[in-house]
Amino acid sequence: MKKRRLVCAVVWLLLSALLLPALYVGTLADEAAADATDATDAKVIRTAAEFEALHGDGSYRLGNDIDFGGKVYDRYVVPASFWGTLDGGGYALLNFSVRATEEGAGIFNMEYETEADGTAKTDEEGNPIAAAHIYTVSNLTVGSEAHPISVSSTSNRLGVFAGYVADGSVLRFTSVTVYAEITAEGQQVGGFLGRTMPNRLLEQSLFSDCAFYGTVTGKGANVSGFVGYSANPIRFEKCLNAGDITSDTTNVAGYVGVTYGAKYCALEFVDCRNTGRISGLNCIGGFIGKGQYTARFSRSVNEGEIAASGTHVGGFVGYEKNTTDYLSGVTVSFDGCTNRGAVSSTSAGATIGGLMGSAYDSVRAVDSVNEGKVTGGTFVGGILGCFNPQQTSDSYKQNEVFTFTATKCRNTGELVINCTGSGSCGGILGATSWSGIRSVAVVDMCTVSGALRDESAEEKTTASRMGGIVGRFDKEVGELTIKNSIVSATIAGTAVDTVSGILGYTNATVNSDGSDTELPEETNPVVRRIENCLLLGQLTRGGSTEKTAAMATNYAGDGTLVNCFYLAGTAEKAEFGESGARAVTAEELSGGEIALLLGSAFGQKLGEETLPSVGGNPVLRNAAGTLYNQIHTHDLADSPFERFNSGSHTRECKICGEKVREAHRYGEMQDAGDGTHFRVCGDCGFETSHQAHTESYTDNGETHTAVCSVCKATRTEAHRWDENGVCVCGAKKAAVSEEEETTGTPSGEQETKPSHAPGIYLVIGDCYIPLAVVIVVSVVLLAAVVFLAVWLIIKRRKRI
Ligand SMILES: [Zn+2]
Numbered sequence: 001m002k003k004r005r006l007v008c009a010v011v012w013l014l015l016s017a018l019l020l021p022a023l024y025v026g027t028l029a030d031e032a033a034a035d036a037t038d039a040t041d042a043k044v045i046r047t048a049a050e051f052e053a054l055h056g057d058g059s060y061r062l063g064n065d066i067d068f069g070g071k072v073y074d075r076y077v078v079p080a081s082f083w084g085t086l087d088g089g090g091y092a093l094l095n096f097s098v099r100a101t102e103e104g105a106g107i108f109n110m111e112y113e114t115e116a117d118g119t120a121k122t123d124e125e126g127n128p129i130a131a132a133h134i135y136t137v138s139n140l141t142v143g144s145e146a147h148p149i150s151v152s153s154t155s156n157r158l159g160v161f162a163g164y165v166a167d168g169s170v171l172r173f174t175s176v177t178v179y180a181e182i183t184a185e186g187q188q189v190g191g192f193l194g195r196t197m198p199n200r201l202l203e204q205s206l207f208s209d210c211a212f213y214g215t216v217t218g219k220g221a222n223v224s225g226f227v228g229y230s231a232n233p234i235r236f237e238k239c240l241n242a243g244d245i246t247s248d249t250t251n252v253a254g255y256v257g258v259t260y261g262a263k264y265c266a267l268e269f270v271d272c273r274n275t276g277r278i279s280g281l282n283c284i285g286g287f288i289g290k291g292q293y294t295a296r297f298s299r300s301v302n303e304g305e306i307a308a309s310g311t312h313v314g315g316f317v318g319y320e321k322n323t324t325d326y327l328s329g330v331t332v333s334f335d336g337c338t339n340r341g342a343v344s345s346t347s348a349g350a351t352i353g354g355l356m357g358s359a360y361d362s363v364r365a366v367d368s369v370n371e372g373k374v375t376g377g378t379f380v381g382g383i384l385g386c387f388n389p390q391q392t393s394d395s396y397k398q399n400e401v402f403t404f405t406a407t408k409c410r411n412t413g414e415l416v417i418n419c420t421g422s423g424s425c426g427g428i429l430g431a432t433s434w435s436g437i438r439s440v441a442v443v444d445m446c447t448v449s450g451a452l453r454d455e456s457a458e459e460k461t462t463a464s465r466m467g468g469i470v471g472r473f474d475k476e477v478g479e480l481t482i483k484n485s486i487v488s489a490t491i492a493g494t495a496v497d498t499v500s501g502i503l504g505y506t507n508a509t510v511n512s513d514g515s516d517t518e519l520p521e522e523t524n525p526v527v528r529r530i531e532n533c534l535l536l537g538q539l540t541r542g543g544s545t546e547k548t549a550a551m552a553t554n555y556a557g558d559g560t561l562v563n564c565f566y567l568a569g570t571a572e573k574a575e576f577g578e579s580g581a582r583a584v585t586a587e588e589l590s591g592g593e594i595a596l597l598l599g600s601a602f603g604q605k606l607g608e609e610t611l612p613s614v615g616g617n618p619v620l621r622n623a624a625g626t627l628y629n630q631i632h633t634h635d636l637a638d639s640p641f642e643r644f645n646s647g648s649h650t651r652e653c654k655i656c657g658e659k660v661r662e663a664h665r666y667g668e669m670q671d672a673g674d675g676t677h678f679r680v681c682g683d684c685g686f687e688t689s690h691q692a693h694t695e696s697y698t699d700n701g702e703t704h705t706a707v708c709s710v711c712k713a714t715r716t717e718a719h720r721w722d723e724n725g726v727c728v729c730g731a732k733k734a735a736v737s738e739e740e741e742t743t744g745t746p747s748g749e750q751e752t753k754p755s756h757a758p759g760i761y762l763v764i765g766d767c768y769i770p771l772a773v774v775i776v777v778s779v780v781l782l783a784a785v786v787f788l789a790v791w792l793i794i795k796r797r798k799r800i
């Protein structure tokens with residue numbers, strides 16, 4: 001038995017290797033078949049009564065649209081706890097409404113476990129048992145564009161799917177669209193869910209390809225198009241909030257009104273969009289009203305108007321402050337995000353930003369843009385309104401370095417500040433707030449072209465700080481670096497404002513040795529550095545350029561300017577120490593010289609563009625002193641060819657001086673006259689090594705003719721007889737005379753030609769074996785060896 005198994009195993013292994021790809025295809029086909037079976041196994045729901053009776057788990061699918069006939073539910077549509085898989089099959093739930101007076105209303109009860117009749121289950125002590133489950137809903141529409149469902153409550157926690165989701169639940173919504181008009185007296189109201197609780201398994205909940213259309217109108221806090229109040233980690237991908245969301249109070253957003261629950265409430269948005277109008281009092285954002293843990297945005301867009309009457313207002317996030325003691329590093333990040341919506345507040349004290357209003361933790365923005373007009377308030381920024389890390393009693397924060405970084409970001413939207421006291425307005429960052437905690441802000445490769453204006457009342461007597469990149473860096477303990485950036489925006493302040501092209505104001509106080517006044521230099525260096533920056537926009541202060549600074553005003557702060565430029569006439573002076581920045585003319589700019597001096601982060605298409613830009617085609621200077629673009633078509637005309645190696649020669653580009661490699665341009669094969677041929681590069685004269693002719697022979701009777709198939713060299717010579725009296729041309733010696741035999745011998749120079757047809761051969765001595773024969777023999781030998789080996793193994797096993 002054992003030997004048989006061994007033989008089987010050997011054969012099986014050989015077959016497996018051969019059949020593996022086929023088997024793989026088979027497995028995929030089986031899986032597809034299994035899916036189909038699952039789908040048909042799902043119980044089909046066709047009526048309102050069947051839908052209302054859902055309970056427990058199991059797999060369900062709608063067989064048609066379900067019309068509830070205008071039925072009004074007072075809390076749940078499905079009163080029993082249901083956590084099965086619901087596949088809408090592309091159908092809709094239509095024509096019903098919810099008029100709740102109790103907390104936690106919605107289609108499903110995701111709060112407590114119940115019996116099938118909806119009676120709450122209790123534990124031994126009589127407490128209700130939380131319905132902690134994985135909820136899966138897909139391919140479903142609720143309501144329709146023409147007839148959105150109506151959902152209302154006089155209480156808290158209201159959502160179309162559930163008002164309250166039990167602690168420990170995971171939510172998975174895929175391709176679900178809701179058309180609803182939602183009104184609530186209370187708080188925690190969402191287009192999908194009112195409130196979620198922490199999911200301590202840290203399994204991310206998911207909304208994928210989901211959309212909310214309609215309105216959510218609240219009187220209380222925490223109101224949004226998806227989840228009013230979330231303590232659950234959620235990933236949103238390819239989702240849309242098109243609903244108008246409004247509340248009389250705080251934490252109002254397109255997706256999540258507020259997050260809460262420390263590390264359980266991380267949010268992620270990928271390819272998501274808000275087009276709804278979001279309005280309320282404080283903490284108002286296109287995606288998140290108030291965040292208390294991490295939020296990461298990728299390739300997402302806000303197009304909705306964000307309108308607040310209070311503070312903390314942003315195109316994406318109104319307010320973020322981490323409330324946990326285990327979080328460090330970047331809290332909110334934007335990657336490839338765009339705000340196009342107008343962001344505004346009617347409050348003179350508002351903190352407001354194109355992407356984000358207030359950040360109390362680290363923020364990173366990369367490749368992100370504000371195009372929307374940002375209006376009103378005290379702290380106004382194109383990307384972030386105020387960076388405000390706080391000294392707290394939390395020990396972990398004592399040593400944390402908080403960062404704000406903006407890389408390759410743009411502000412093209414107008415920024416309008418309208419405040420009563422001393423405000424700040426910056427093209428990228430409105431202000432930082434001093435709090436005795438160390439922070440670092442770096443702005444790199446950013447551009448600001450949207451105008452900055454102070455529209456505060458003319459009689460205003462307190463200065464606002466207007467800066468093309470940063471309005472105010474107001475920290476004694478912190479570092480600010482602004483580099484490789486361009487401000488082409490006009491900046492118009494009132495007669496009392498400080499107006500600067502790059503940094504509006506800083507109050508750093510630095511000791512004579514350069515260290516901070518309060519803390520040791522090695523731990524807390526004070527850095528205010530502006531490097532490789534360019535101002536092109538006109539600065540005015542009460543209508544005049546008087547006391548405007550192209551780079552940074554120098555009221556109380558110290559700082560360094562390195563390699564900066566400004567268009568002459570845009571500002572009265574440069575400031576900081578007045579060295580490191582100089583005025584340049586439009587002619588200098590258009591010639592490309594300044595783009596060159598600014599460095600590799602900048603570009604300017606010479607002869608086409610009159611101004612440098614961030615990115616683009618860098619300007620360089622060649623040995624002759626001429627400027628050229630790094631990306632150009634090499635000019636190789638009239639340049640001498642130089643041999644580089646056997647494969648290529650070089651020519652020198654007249655523009656950049658680079659030796660550009662090109663393949664040799666060979667002419668025809670030439671006969672060297674010595675039995676060999678070669679080729680010559682027509683450009684550089686490089687000659688290839690000589691190769692023996694590849695000749696074929698024609699018997700002419702007395703002589704034969706040899707022709708090289710490569711160079712066509714032709715020669716006629718006497719036959720050369722081998723010992724059998726046969727010539728390479730195939731002629732046979734008729735009558736051999738001693739004389740002929742000797743004279744027929746090839747001359748010393750000529751090689752003996754092989755007596756075989758052209759092709760690939762294995763050569764052993766004088767023996768030429770065709771390749772096909774070699775392969776056949778090898779395969780037969782290999783088979784014999786394998787057979788012998790198997791046979792030996794079997795024989796040995798038999799003996800054992
Ligand atoms: Zn070149």
Ligand SMILES: [Zn+2]
Nearest residue numbers: 649664681684
């Ligand atoms: Zn050549």
Ligand SMILES: [Zn+2]
Nearest residue numbers: 677693708711
């Ligand atoms: Zn030849």
Ligand SMILES: [Zn+2]
Nearest residue numbers: 704719727729
């Ligand atoms: Zn011959």
